[in-house]
Amino acid sequence: MPKAVFRELYVAQMSNVSILFADIVGFTKMSSNKTAENLVDILNDLFGRFDKICLDSGCEKISTLGDCYYSVSGCPEPRIDHASCCVLMGLLVCRAIVQFDKVE
Numbered sequence: 001m002p003k004a005v006f007r008e009l010y011v012a013q014m015s016n017v018s019i020l021f022a023d024i025v026g027f028t029k030m031s032s033n034k035t036a037e038n039l040v041d042i043l044n045d046l047f048g049r050f051d052k053i054c055l056d057s058g059c060e061k062i063s064t065l066g067d068c069y070y071s072v073s074g075c076p077e078p079r080i081d082h083a084s085c086c087v088l089m090g091l092l093v094c095r096a097i098v099q100f101d102k103v104e
Helices: 003-011 027-031 036-056 082-103
Strands: 018-023 060-065 068-073
Touching: 018 082, 036 060, 036 068, 036 082, 068 082
Parallel strands: none
Antiparallel strands: 018 068, 060 068
């Protein structure tokens, strides 16, 4: 979702919306022994997985900021199951991180 559209919707009152923030715990410590290029590769890989999960679980990506991933469900299109979508995404993100850790 383009940031301008999100801001426009954010200013408008929305009800029945759920938001998921996913921050990578220990990222700062992990980044101390990696090159900038390696960190970008890691985040691109991980956030690429999150993007697919986001779509598959009925959520919409808002943005990323550093090692934090922001998504929403129920906005801009209303959904009765917005909370369930975010919970599902959270569970699938946890699973993706475990799989990622096995590879890395």
